[in-house]
Amino acid sequence: MNEKNIKIRLALASALIATSVSTRIILVSLPNIKLVSFITILSGIIGGPFLGSLVGLFSILLTDIFYFGVGFWTIITSLSMSLIGILSGFIWYKSSNIPSKLQLGVFGCLLTLLYDVLTSILSLPVLFNLLYGNFDKFWFLIGNLLIGLFLPLGGFLWPAGPAHELFTALLLVFIGPTLIRRIKLILNDKYN
DSSP states (O other): OOHHHHHHHHHHHHHHHHHHHHHHHHTTTSTTOOSHHHHHHHHHHHHOHHHHHHHHHHHHHHHIIIIIOOOHHHHHHHHHHHHHHHHHHHHHTTOSSOOOHHHHHHHHHHHHHHHHHHHHHHTHHHHHHHHTSSSTTHHHHHHHHHHHTTSBOTTOSSBHHHHHHHHHHHHHHHTHHHHHHHHHHHTTOOOO
16 A cells, blocks of 8 residues: 555545544434444445444543543444444455345444344443443343333434444445445446
8 A cells, every 4th residue: 555545544434433433423412313333334334344343432432531421331332333443444445346226225224233133242341330230130130221212212203223334334334335336436346
């Protein structure tokens, strides 16, 4: 990789992280209507597992540090989003073709669901300790957390988990291919 290509990729990483951070803050009033998963998955597809990992990690980490507040969840959510970027990079980065809209929609939905389930389950040990001081009600809390992903929360009309998965899938289906194609051209990683 030449120096110009490194600078372009660094600028791309910075722009993707900045876009993800700013949209996470701007859309704070809409629960689980966020661009972070979309931008992280797109980053993995465009720049590979490393870029996807960086964008996912820093999107969550920076917004928690400077806006939402840091807590035990910061480690869980930032590493889980980083994993989503890594997986999308491993799935599509070396592909010679842009993923189809169906592939983007299905895998985008599944990767976002993985993120939601991971962040819910990995939070359990801390929640148990805080709420109960022991693990007597482990299965009760697991059930409540997972069911809670699919029920409307906080007086909003949509269920949190499916809203997150659907929003990410729709963005990937409708604008993902165009963004992937255009950014890959800038990076000289042309698809056939």
